[in-house]
Each structure stands twice: as C-alpha cells, then as structure tokens.
Amino acid sequence: MDAESLPYRPCVGVVLIDARGLVFAGQRIDNPSPAWQMPQGGIDDGEKPKEAAYRELWEETGVTRDKVEFVAKTHGWVTYDLPPELLGKVWGGKYRGQRQKWFLxxxxxxxxxxxxxxxxxxxxxxxxxxxxxxxxxxxxxKRAVYDQVIRSFRAYLA
Known part of the structure; x- marks a missing residue:
C-alpha cells in the first residue's frame, strides 16, 4: 500500500487539565499493554474543530461543556503517519495517519x-x-505529536 497516496484523517485532540495543571490520561480499552492517551477523535462532516473537541471530550470522558473552560488551541494542524503494521488496517484503510487540531x-x-x-x-x-x-x-x-502539543501548551501545565 502506498501511504503517500492516502489523505490524513481530520481529527481533534483535547488536553484536559485540572486546577494543578495536571493532564487527563486515559488507558485505552482496546490495547492489551498499558497505552495511555488524551481524548481525541475524528471531525464529522461539516463540524467545526472546536465543536468536535467538545463532542469528543464528552463522548470519551462524560465531561460536558459547562465543566470546562477553553484556554488555547494549537496554531496549525499537527500530523502523524501510521506505522507500516497499522497502515490499511485502521479507519477502513482510507487514511495514512491523522491531521489534528488540539484544544486545551x-x-x-x-x-x-x-x-x-x-x-x-x-x-x-x-x-x-x-x-x-x-x-x-x-x-x-504518536510521541512526536504529543511532544509538540505539550510544548505548545507548556505555559499552562504543571
């Protein structure tokens, strides 16, 4: 499969911080080894990224919009490519990776x-x-993406 010919999946990610500046981490239910990540997911057709971020946060954590305060977002889009062993296996094989907008x-x-x-x-x-x-x-x-996102929001984090 030629990854270069595939598009990136449009996606959002959420860095949810508590009053101390600590970050929410969820252990993925579908991974047998401990795999932790922040809430993230695809942007629906016609959906604005910020709205997708609120929706994904609610779907994955049960946290509603009234329980959070918007702080910041990444300036551009952050991308990552799937490793070869996952290419063609996730998201119906339609994407090479994800193009993400992150919200704090x-x-x-x-x-x-x-x-x-x-x-x-x-x-x-x-x-x-x-x-x-x-x-x-x-x-x-995904480590390079997370590193870039954390660096973007460093001023707000513990």
Whole structure:
C-alpha cells in the first residue's frame, strides 16, 4: 500500500487539565499493554474543530461543556503517519495517519464528573498525570505529536 497516496484523517485532540495543571490520561480499552492517551477523535462532516473537541471530550470522558473552560488551541494542524503494521488496517484503510487540531481545556468540575463508562468506551481507567509523563506514556508513533502539543501548551501545565 502506498501511504503517500492516502489523505490524513481530520481529527481533534483535547488536553484536559485540572486546577494543578495536571493532564487527563486515559488507558485505552482496546490495547492489551498499558497505552495511555488524551481524548481525541475524528471531525464529522461539516463540524467545526472546536465543536468536535467538545463532542469528543464528552463522548470519551462524560465531561460536558459547562465543566470546562477553553484556554488555547494549537496554531496549525499537527500530523502523524501510521506505522507500516497499522497502515490499511485502521479507519477502513482510507487514511495514512491523522491531521489534528488540539484544544486545551481547564476542567472546572469534580473528579466524579468524569465518566469513562460510556456506550462506546475508549478508556478502561484514567488518572491525572504530569505533561511529560503523558508524552512518555503514549504509543511511540504518536510521541512526536504529543511532544509538540505539550510544548505548545507548556505555559499552562504543571
């Protein structure tokens, strides 16, 4: 499969921070080894990226718009390519990777407002961690993206 001929999947990501500047990390339910990540997902047709970010945050964490404060977003789009072993296997084989716009939200609720047990759960458990620990905890092929995103939002993080 020629990855160069495939487009990137339009996507958003959410860096959710608590009052201390710690980052929400969810352990992926579909990965047998500990794989932690931040909420993220595709942008629906006609959906604005910020609206997609609020929707993905709610779908993956149960956190509603009234429990967060918008802080910042990445200036441009951040891309990553799938590793060869995943190319053609995820997202119906239609994409070479993702093109992401990231949003930073400050969580204003209580930990009990986070409900990862949804109709289609993404995470088996979650925790608040330091930003650098989040970068170390992501699957290797997304590490450069997470590093770039964390650097963009560094001023707001613990």
């Amino acid at each position: 939200f400050r969580f204003k609720g209580q930990d009990s407002d986070i409900k990862i047990a949804s109709e289609h759960p993404e995470f088996s458990t979650w925790r608040w961690i330091l930003a650098d620990e989040m970068v170390e905890s992501i699957v290797p092929f």
